Amino acid sequence: MTQERDGADESVSYRRTFLTAATAGSVALAGCLSGDDDGGTDDEAENDESDGDNGGDDEESSDELHERYGYPSTSMDEEPPVDYDHEIDLLMDYPGEDEDRPPEFYFEPAGLAIEAGDVVKFNFLTPDHAVAAFHEGFGRTHRVPEGAEPLSSPMMDVDTYWLCSFEESGVYDLYCPPHEFLGMGMRLVVDEASGPATEPAVTEAEGQVRPPEEALAATFNADALEAERILEEGSVSWHDLE
Ligand SMILES: [Cu+2]
Numbered sequence: 001m002t003q004e005r006d007g008a009d010e011s012v013s014y015r016r017t018f019l020t021a022a023t024a025g026s027v028a029l030a031g032c033l034s035g036d037d038d039g040g041t042d043d044e045a046e047n048d049e050s051d052g053d054n055g056g057d058d059e060e061s062s063d064e065l066h067e068r069y070g071y072p073s074t075s076m077d078e079e080p081p082v083d084y085d086h087e088i089d090l091l092m093d094y095p096g097e098d099e100d101r102p103p104e105f106y107f108e109p110a111g112l113a114i115e116a117g118d119v120v121k122f123n124f125l126t127p128d129h130a131v132a133a134f135h136e137g138f139g140r141t142h143r144v145p146e147g148a149e150p151l152s153s154p155m156m157d158v159d160t161y162w163l164c165s166f167e168e169s170g171v172y173d174l175y176c177p178p179h180e181f182l183g184m185g186m187r188l189v190v191d192e193a194s195g196p197a198t199e200p201a202v203t204e205a206e207g208q209v210r211p212p213e214e215a216l217a218a219t220f221n222a223d224a225l226e227a228e229r230i231l232e233e234g235s236v237s238w239h240d241l242e
Contacts (some may be wrong), residue, residue, distance in 0.1 A: 026157045035209030065119065068149045070164035076123070084163055085118040088186070090129040090156075091175065105129075107180040107186035111225045111236030116190050119165045127158040129184075134173040134212065135199070143197040143220070145170030145190070171196030171227050173220050175212070186225075186238075193227035208220065 064081040065071050072083060111205040114120065122131050130153050134143035137150030144151075145168035153162040155178070165171060169191040176184040185196070201220035205211040212220060219225070224240040 030120075035059055039102065041164060045185070059060045060214065064164050065163060065228050067167075068151055069114070070151065070153060070162055072154055072190050073161045073163075074157075075133075075160045076161060080121065080161070080163060082119055083122040086114055086120045087123060088120060089123045089125050089164060090131070094188060105176065105184040106183045106238040107176075107184065109235045110186045110238040110239050110241060111189070111230040111233075112167060112186075113189045113231050113234050114191075116167055116169050117165060118190075119163055120188070122152045122162045122164070124156040124158060124160045125160070128153045128155065128178060129176045131174055132177065134175055134185075136209055139208065140209055141196075141205050141206065142208045142210075143171075143173035143201065144168075145172065145195040148172065165214070166190050171197035173197045173201070175216055180216045183219045185216045185232060187218040187220065187227065189230045193231055 014120065015174070042216050057120075073080070089108045092105055092107055093106075095101045098206075112120075132138060132152040133148065133150055134140050135148070135150040137141040138152070148166075148168045151164055151166075153164070156162060166188060171193060172188040172190060174186050190221060197220070201217040203210050203211050203217050211217070219241065222241040223229075224236050230236055
């Protein structure tokens with residue numbers, strides 16, 4: 001068993017780095033969310049806006065979503081603190097007993113067109129996923145719009161969700177860090193097909209940045225995820241990627 005762990009050292013240490021970054025976000029969130037789960041018995045109970053807080057109080061909404069770490073829920077039963085515009089599921093399909101293939105780990109849809117400022121709800125319907133932008137802030141080649149935040153969720157339990165807003169126009173390549181080697185990635189096109197992620201993904205890069213691993217590069221380079229096509233179709237299924 002220890003040998004197995006040795007073999008996984010690289011991904012484990014990477015994951016630890018990733019989790020450290022994500023934890024910082026959770027701590028920051030704890031401040032602005034404290035009291036939210038107590039049923040609103042304090043001042044808010046008397047505030048008649050508490051019934052209708054989906055009515056577009058944008059300043060309040062943005063307080064709930066950390067600009068980098070979004071809003072990680074602890075349960076699918078928890079009411080989202082802000083309205084969301086789109087949903088994406090994080091899934092896995094195990095092979096049937098007589099199928100000779102590895103399990104498939106994927107986002108559904110794998111390509112989605114949205115508008116700047118839209119909030120996306122990522123549903124963690126299977127265990128042990130996370131979502132991160134492919135961003136130089138994480139030591140990766142930059143595949144999000146210039147000026148985009150290095151967005152990331154923590155590692156999420158099953159039946160939870162993560163809310164995140166995407167503020168910059170252009171293409172965001174996102175991935176699931178623990179399942180990068182299986183090609184678990186997706187593409188958001190915000191308003192327009194622009195930015196570094198419109199270039200083909202390469203698996204070798206100069207300098208200190210790490211390019212996508214082979215399977216993830218193949219996902220980003222799939223014809224079905226071409227940014228213009230995502231804009232045209234609005235939404236592209238993972239199952240269209242072959
Ligand atoms: Cu995953």
